[in-house]
Amino acid sequence: PKPSADPPATTVKSYACQRRTPLKHHNTFLTDALEILAENAEFNENEGRSVAFRRSASVLKALPHVVRGMDDLKNLPCLGEHSVRVIKEILEDGTSSEVESTRQSEQYQAMKALTGVFGVGVKSADRWFREGLRRPLDLIHTGQKLNLAQQAGVQYYNDLNRPVTKREAVAISHIVEKAVNAVLSGAIITLMGGFRRGKEVGHDVDFLITHLEEGAEEGLMPKVLNWLEEQGLLLYQKTTRNSYLESKDGPARPPHNLDRFERCFSIFKLEKGKEGSGTSLNTSYDSGTTEGITGTTEQPGPSWRAVRVDLVVSPFSQFAFATLGWTGSKLFERELRRWAGQEKGMSLSSHALYDSKQQRYLRANSEEEIFAHLGLEYIPPSERNA
Ligand code: 8DG
Ligand code: MN
Ligand code: MN
Numbered sequence: 001p002k003p004s005a006d007p008p009a010t011t012v013k014s015y016a017c018q019r020r021t022p023l024k025h026h027n028t029f030l031t032d033a034l035e036i037l038a039e040n041a042e043f044n045e046n047e048g049r050s051v052a053f054r055r056s057a058s059v060l061k062a063l064p065h066v067v068r069g070m071d072d073l074k075n076l077p078c079l080g081e082h083s084v085r086v087i088k089e090i091l092e093d094g095t096s097s098e099v100e101s102t103r104q105s106e107q108y109q110a111m112k113a114l115t116g117v118f119g120v121g122v123k124s125a126d127r128w129f130r131e132g133l134r135r136p137l138d139l140i141h142t143g144q145k146l147n148l149a150q151q152a153g154v155q156y157y158n159d160l161n162r163p164v165t166k167r168e169a170v171a172i173s174h175i176v177e178k179a180v181n182a183v184l185s186g187a188i189i190t191l192m193g194g195f196r197r198g199k200e201v202g203h204d205v206d207f208l209i210t211h212l213e214e215g216a217e218e219g220l221m222p223k224v225l226n227w228l229e230e231q232g233l234l235l236y237q238k239t240t241r242n243s244y245l246e247s248k249d250g251p252a253r254p255p256h257n258l259d260r261f262e263r264c265f266s267i268f269k270l271e272k273g274k275e276g277s278g279t280s281l282n283t284s285y286d287s288g289t290t291e292g293i294t295g296t297t298e299q300p301g302p303s304w305r306a307v308r309v310d311l312v313v314s315p316f317s318q319f320a321f322a323t324l325g326w327t328g329s330k331l332f333e334r335e336l337r338r339w340a341g342q343e344k345g346m347s348l349s350s351h352a353l354y355d356s357k358q359q360r361y362l363r364a365n366s367e368e369e370i371f372a373h374l375g376l377e378y379i380p381p382s383e384r385n386a
Contacts, residue, residue: 325350
């Protein structure tokens with residue numbers, strides 16, 4: 001039922017993909033608090049609660065003004081009872097007791113520290129927490145069995161928890177361009193993730209690689225990694241097929257070219273100052289799903305640092321979907337898929353858009369076309385910071 005009264009001063013649409021969310025907004029004092037509770041809910045594997053807090057925070061990020069009182073919350077969507085209680089407390093007392101006690105809690109702090117290790121998820125961190133472990137170094141001291149990702153995570157812990165600057169992202173871009181061009185000419189390399197949305201710093205650097213000639217991108221990832229490894233620029237890498245959003249969200253993936261779309265989670269060795277010439281490690285690399293650490297005895301020093309890099313290769317026919325899927329933010333992506341499913345009877349992934357009613361895949365050559373298929377106003381990357 002629609003109210004017939006005057007429209008509210010600020011209208012905010014209920015899906016994050018229907019609104020513009022700039023990077024810098026007016027309510028950090030509230031959204032930081034709500035996001036602590038969201039994070040804590042994730043640590044307790046309560047996804048529903050976590051998403052509810054994230055949605056509340058995201059609504060406040062989209063407001064063109066500071067929230068000064070409860071009146072400012074009138075007509076806003078997505079604000080659950082719990083979020084409203086927290087906001088009220090902060091507006092009245094300056095802080096929320098629940099947020100502060102969460103921040104101080106041993107569990108929150110330990111989970112934050114342990115999941116802050118690359119390769120460590122909530123499940124492992126929680127098991128270790130219940131065994132009495134608190135800090136990343138406890139993993140070493142107590143002789144925990146770590147997989148290769150986690151070993152690299154501990155080894156480069158300090159570097160990987162230091163924000164990557166835009167400058168460093170650009171330096172990494174040059175390296176990736178050089179690597180890709182060395183093994184395939186004419187490839188297109190695009191910076192994705194937070195940096196595409198205009199962030200000044202990130203926790204990693206994300207790249208999407210494609211080629212105008214469909215099929216030319218096949219087999220590219222192993223070649224690129226091989227080149228990087230020969231140059232001594234890789235500290236860790238793991239390649240997998242991309243199956244992230246697809247498993248949950250039904251058929252939004254054309255059945256053909258299943259094997260082409262590849263991604264790689266890696267750690268680069270970035271020379272400080274100028275790009276290093278690199279030393280040859282002569283490590284062989286086989287295609288397929290592989291994982292390995294090179295240069296395991298090396299420690300970051302004054303001359304270089306470790307940087308997390310995500311590489312994704314996409315056939316050109318899926319490039320628009322991959323671009324949309326890897327730009328983020330995570331909540332924006334989640335909301336796009338929810339909108340597609342709940343409001344449009346469609347299924348969106350980073351490969352394709354499937355229309356259940358028409359029982360066919362909808363083609364798109366640009367992000368604009370995907371928004372149009374979804375009946376959404378186009379939101380540029382800099383306004384997807386939901
Ligand atoms: P940050 O690194 O600056 O902290 O922020 P970010 O760039 O927004 O976060 P991110 O963790 O690097 O993720 C960037 C985008 O990539 C995000 O929108 C979600 C998407 N993404 C993953 N993993 C996967 C995956 O496995 N498949 C697909 N299709 N997308 C993914 O993070
Ligand atoms: Mn990123
Ligand atoms: Mn990433």
